[in-house]
Amino acid sequence: LNCYRKIPVFLGNENKKFQISKIADGARNREYVGVIDWLSNAGIVNISYALEQASLPLKGNYNPDNYRLYFADTGLLIGSLEEEVQQDLRNNENMNTYKGALYENIVGDMLVKAGYDLYFYKDDSKKQEMDFFIRDKESLIPIEVKAKDNATISLNNLIDSEKYNDIKYGIKLCNKNIGFNGKFYTFPYFLTFLLKRYLKYK
DSSP states (O other): OHHHHHHHHHHTSSSOOOOGGGTSTTOOGGGGTTHHHHHHHTTSEEEEEEESSSOSOSTTSEEEEEEEEEESSHHHHHHTSOHHHHHHHHHTOSOTHHHHHHHHHHHHHHHHHTTOOEEEEEETTTTEEESEEEEOSSOEEEEEEOSSOOOOHHHHHHHHOTTOTTBOOEEEEESSOOEEOSSEEEEEGGGGGGHHHHHHHO
């Protein structure tokens, strides 16, 4: 219950990292062994792991101690917030920090249901951050989720930089139509469930 109730708190933070030590005063990792796995196996949460490097392979390149927790049902995220915030979300008002978390949670859930594991990347020294990563046969694909149609600085940097050899193009999920600008594809959020099929036949 301590872990479950703190999920929306961490999602509201800028880096969204879930930390056992901040769940309660004096909380230690050894006291919560197996809790996160239990929540995941019960279908309550989706775990997104931090990549050590923005490169392939995904499963051999992540930090199991650095992760974010998303609800496996976005309704649970809404239900975990106070009644006034729930009303704000329904009215699309005063969403502030939870707007990004809400869209990320929805996209993360769709990716998991499409058969993907969840990974993210954050490099504070270079101010690089990416919400999710998937892959096709030949490349690592960064996915940026935008609650608004903001600039995609990190996405452009990851694609343009010679340091990230495995990244050939990216995907931006936002409130826009389908498009391609030579660097990344733009899709509306609701098409996330078709990404795997699209990449297979692209």
